[in-house]
Amino acid sequence: MESTAPPLPESVDVVVVGAGQAGLAAGYFLHRHNRDASRRGLRTLDAVLLDASARPGGAWPRYWDSLELFSAAEHSSLPGRAMPRRLDGRTPTAADVAGYLADYETRYRLPVHRPAPVSSVELDEHDGPEIEGRGFAVTLADGRRVRAAAVISATGSFTRPFLPSSAAAAEAAPRQLHAAEYRRPEPFAGQHVLIVGGGNSGPQVAADLLPHARVTWATRRPPRFMPDDVDGRALFRVATAHVRGESDAAVTQLGEIVAVPSVRRARDEQGLRAVPLSEALAPGRHYDAIIWCTGFRPELRHLRALGLRHTDHGVPATRRDLPTASTDVPGLHLLGYGDWCGPASATLIGVGAHARRAVQDIVARLA
Structure with missing residues (x-):
């Protein structure tokens, strides 16, 4: 336009x-x-x-x-x-x-x-x-x-997507992309895809791919899900109160991942679990693609x-x-x-x- x-x-x-x-x-x-x-x-x-x-x-x-x-x-x-x-x-x-x-x-x-x-x-x-x-x-x-x-x-x-440089990742997969380049699961159908990232985009992209591909989700530290009833409105309220000095609770104390419906289904019904990144990129591990959900x-x-x-x-x-x-x-x-x-x-x-x-x-x- x-x-x-x-x-x-x-x-x-x-x-x-x-x-x-x-x-x-x-x-x-x-x-x-x-x-x-x-x-x-x-x-x-x-x-x-x-x-x-x-x-x-x-x-x-x-x-x-x-x-x-x-x-x-x-x-x-x-x-x-x-x-x-x-x-x-x-x-x-x-x-x-x-x-x-x-x-x-x-x-x-x-x-x-x-x-x-x-x-x-x-x-x-x-x-x-x-x-x-x-x-x-x-x-x-x-x-x-x-x-x-x-x-x-x-x-x-x-x-300005942040794409880490990793020799281990380069050996593990011929194709690497950032979540900013990901649009839909069909191009990855039947492939083994490693999703890296412990924020919101990591499990969301993993949930999107699960019905179509073999997915491994990896994070540097154990993922922290927020309570299932927390949504954007609650996050905004907590963040504002914290910055104004009205509350000691920061958003990060609630967790790091909002459990949207697709993520809850992947977690509870499809068994989505994160593995340590060091384990996912250990020598001998191979993937068709790595999608970095590592922020901007x-x-x-x-x-x-x-x-x-x-x-x-x-x-x-x-x-x-x-x-x-x-x-x-x-x-x-x-x-x-x-x-x-x-x-x-x-x-x-x-x-x-x-x-x-x-x-x-x-x-x-x-x-």
Whole structure:
């Protein structure tokens, strides 16, 4: 789907890099600010959303076909518009989410430009709106440039899958891929597949493959299933209370794997059990393929020129009182990458609150 946005302007108040769920949430609050400002005769903000993908939906169109959310639609929505419920009563699939995000973008007429991959964001002194005397120059891969007073980086992590390098794995299987490349079980029918990973994607991919292939699931340490009644809404509530200091319980204390229905069936009815990774990759073990369900890293390569300081956890330093805001570069916000830039900010239900605060900060600085 090509963007229907007007030609890319040379200068705007705000550039949002990315138009997945986090970028769209920021776009919604920019839209709402402009609507309210127009009614009150106040200054509106020019903004663009630059998305690397040629189609809407963020990363959701690229997940495996059978993926379902942890929570029902009413607990998986972005601000302003509820996700439609499935008629069959099941939780939404990845395809449902992709369709919802495409509709959300259209409903609010968000100024999304695509495909418009951003190669770099740099500090720039220019005529126009600035924050603390400086603005940004945002350069696209095709050489086009947009100047802005503020930047919201919302690129997610799907484009940076973490694929471990393992000599033992290279000897054990001729084919290796990351879960980001897995779509459906049929190409693996009748094969012996090793699934590596103790997070949520490992057992979910294993459950998807079990009816079609011989599956070995391996983890570095024993997997920890959450109670069967825990869903995304419960996780969001626990994470928020912990970060606010209202509870000592963190999400990790509940476990590391949400027992969605497909995983419960694989565990209880089909005997899915994890073996130690060292055992799975012992000399003499052979597989047709290895699927690494080993997570992702934040896609922040476009911010290298800013020279951001990093924390001990390897992520850019952000303000304690406003975890989306860079401590080094006024006017830069990092949205939707994980708890380090706001509790539950990498979830549909959780990102809205952080997007609202980021936009409020930008509005206040540009007022």
